[in-house]
Amino acid sequence: MSDVPTYEHPDVVLCPGGPMLLRGKHVIEDSSGELHETTRRVTALCRCDKSARKPWCDGTHKLLPEKLAPS
């Protein structure tokens, strides 16, 4: 076995209590059908539904009581 590891590097990461990280270029269709293009290499998508800049995460999830935070 090699001592040089292979690292996990997923394209989609669900952050506990927070957003979904997306790596790479994507076009996201929100629930009203509007399209949003990612502009950075890693993007945080809101999972708590409370962001003021949806579909992007703006940190609002941190203000939510635990039971409203995404798992």
Add this chain to the structure above:
Amino acid sequence: MMLPKPRGPLSAAVFESMRVIPAEPVARAHPGADGPEDAAVTLWALYELAYRGFDDVDETAEWDPELLAVRRGLEVELEGRLRSRWDAYRSDHERNDDFGEDLFAFVAAHDGRSLARFVQTEADEQQVLDLLRLRSVYHLKESDPTAWVVPRLPTASKAALMELQYDEYGSGDPNRVHSHLFARGLEAIGLRAEYGAYLDDVPLEILEQNNAMSLMGLHRRLRGAALGHLAAFEATSSLPSRQLSQGLQRLGMAPEMSAYYDEHVEADAVHEQLAVRAICGELVAVEPEVTDDVYFGAFTCLDLEDRLARLLLERWQVAS
């Protein structure tokens, strides 16, 4: 930029030594500092030799052994002071087994005063301009102190830090480099955008914030603290950036400056996840012995910001 104004006998003597290099040998002895500002501005200028330097100082000054000796003395004193503040605070936080959750919780539990909230709802234009002048010392070299840390990290932490830094440095587009966005904002709002323009006006608290970042960034030994500082900085940025942007809009100030903060609402929502879970998380997974330093760095970031907020809110006579 030119050397800043001295703030006491030590900075006066050290700046004079810097100016005579390489024509004359640097003095073997420099006087002691006559107060914390004298020490802090001296250290700030000695560190600056490693960033962009000064127009009135020869570039060889960066590695002059006498100047390095002065720098080392000031660093030992600064680190000792920062660590004693950490020692006084550290006892009350507990850790579970999820490093990322723990670090986020530690940052959230630190209860500092908020300048962003004040800017959002109450500050007048002069107060906002005051704050932006002070912030310019760091934001015009945004992310540079952390760049020193890259070669000192194990692979996964290093890759994650570059993922974050790539975004800070505009993903290769100079127009999107964060320090450049801030310079644009300064210019649009009628302030000076040159690097270091307001150094002579800034209080001790700003010098110390900047010196702490350089100290942690420039010493391999302090890599954990540097990344802990980064994590706390990123994890206290999205929501305050939104408040700052709203405050600027409330006052009808230049949209270029709000744009800088808007960019940080979204960028730092990503960066905080990367910094806490990947950059720091992967570092302590490989080098668990630096875990305490990660917390020391995080605390120092929060503590120095709280001290600045107290100073400014008091100066502006805001009741606590």
